[in-house]
Amino acid sequence: MSDTQERPPPEQRTWFSEPAPIPGQATRGQRVALVVGLLVVAWLVLQLFASVLAPFVAAAGIAYVLDPSTTTLTRLGLARGMAALLMIVVLLAGVLIFILLLYPLILQQIGLLLGRIPQYVQLLQIWASEVIIDLQQNFGSDVVNDKLRDLVSGQAGNVLTFLASALTSVTGAGFAIFNVLTLAIVTPVVGFYLLRDWPRLISMVDSWLPHRYADVIRAQAREVDRILSAWVRGQALCCIILALYYALALTIVGLDLGLIVGMAAGLLSFIPYVGSITGGVTALGLAMAQFPHWRGVIAVGCVLIVGQTLEGYVIYPRFLGDRVELPAVWVIFALFAGAAAFGFLGVMLAVPVAATIGVLCRFWLRRYLASPLYLDPPSKR
Numbered sequence: 001m002s003d004t005q006e007r008p009p010p011e012q013r014t015w016f017s018e019p020a021p022i023p024g025q026a027t028r029g030q031r032v033a034l035v036v037g038l039l040v041v042a043w044l045v046l047q048l049f050a051s052v053l054a055p056f057v058a059a060a061g062i063a064y065v066l067d068p069s070t071t072t073l074t075r076l077g078l079a080r081g082m083a084a085l086l087m088i089v090v091l092l093a094g095v096l097i098f099i100l101l102l103y104p105l106i107l108q109q110i111g112l113l114l115g116r117i118p119q120y121v122q123l124l125q126i127w128a129s130e131v132i133i134d135l136q137q138n139f140g141s142d143v144v145n146d147k148l149r150d151l152v153s154g155q156a157g158n159v160l161t162f163l164a165s166a167l168t169s170v171t172g173a174g175f176a177i178f179n180v181l182t183l184a185i186v187t188p189v190v191g192f193y194l195l196r197d198w199p200r201l202i203s204m205v206d207s208w209l210p211h212r213y214a215d216v217i218r219a220q221a222r223e224v225d226r227i228l229s230a231w232v233r234g235q236a237l238c239c240i241i242l243a244l245y246y247a248l249a250l251t252i253v254g255l256d257l258g259l260i261v262g263m264a265a266g267l268l269s270f271i272p273y274v275g276s277i278t279g280g281v282t283a284l285g286l287a288m289a290q291f292p293h294w295r296g297v298i299a300v301g302c303v304l305i306v307g308q309t310l311e312g313y314v315i316y317p318r319f320l321g322d323r324v325e326l327p328a329v330w331v332i333f334a335l336f337a338g339a340a341a342f343g344f345l346g347v348m349l350a351v352p353v354a355a356t357i358g359v360l361c362r363f364w365l366r367r368y369l370a371s372p373l374y375l376d377p378p379s380k381r
Contacts, residue, residue, distance in 0.1 A: 272328035
């Protein structure tokens with residue numbers, strides 16, 4: 001039987017049908033099996049090796065971020081290996097300067113915070129008791145009794161103590177993850193080799209693409225790279241600027257823990273709304289506990305208002321703008337889902353995976369809107 005006899009005429013094919021495979025041609029089932037198999041293997045690798053993949057994923061992120069600068073140095077005549085080594089050395093020098101200058105101050109402020117926890121617990125208990133007394137005066141002792149007042153004031157102190165212990169354990173877990181060996185040896189070494197071989201790796205992966213879909217995959221990969229690079233570099237600049245602003249401004253207005261609170265608020269701003277809300281509530285609470293008058297609290301509030309104004313109308317539109325097609329809710333969900341699934345490794349992979357899924361969803365949505373499944377007119381009865 002000839003090829004024309006085996007295949008139905010074009011007018012009899014549906015939009016989702018596929019021509020009968022010719023000898024040596026892959027079937028739809030084989031293509032689906034390949035995609036499913038790759039996803040299953042990736043999932044198993046993450047499940048089995050999640051505890052040791054963090055430094056390698058961090059090294060891949062470093063290579064991805066530093067690749068444009070390294071490529072620029074190679075165009076200026078520097079060898080790729082020397083350019084990669086120079087960028088890694090500059091990165092390590094920046095981390096070392098940060099540790100030497102700010103790390104002692106951060107540890108000092110953490111010690112100050114832990115030393116003041118009993119004072120904050122007492123103040124919180126007094127405030128809770130006053131609130132209960134006001135409620136008793138307004139609604140009567142039948143509605144709000146003394147037992148409820150004692151319970152609320154006691155639980156308020158317990159909550160603050162729990163938060164302090166949680167902060168201590170989280171800090172310890174962070175240092176356990178990023179131990180000295182990982183920071184000093186594994187991540188920089190792997191990052192150097194990945195950065196040196198980055199163009200070769202990209203070319204190798206590109207050569208593995210199936211010929212039939214190579215152009216489509218390359219187009220979607222370029223779109224993911226555009227969105228991801230804009231988000232990573234823009235968000236990094238925004239976090240650094242906000243951390244510097246909040247740390248300096250809160251320290252200038254006299255907040256004792258302004259440095260650590262400001263840096264935390266700025267660095268956590270990569271999670272939409274989390275950095276600003278956490279930093280704002282913490283700064284105002286510490287200000288009310290520290291300052292005996294309202295002028296200090298008002299000054300801290302003005303710092304927060306100015307920071308939010310700069311963030312919403314100057315910093316984010318300037319460095320992110322409309323280039324990043326990642327809705328805030330989608331980023332928050334991706335970060336929390338990644339943390340729940342793979343811990344810290346999931347947090348590092350959350351945004352790249354979210355950007356990839358977003359690009360693929362928009363691609364398939366365009367395919368759907370151009371297909372007969374969407375364009376077919378309603379049947380006439």
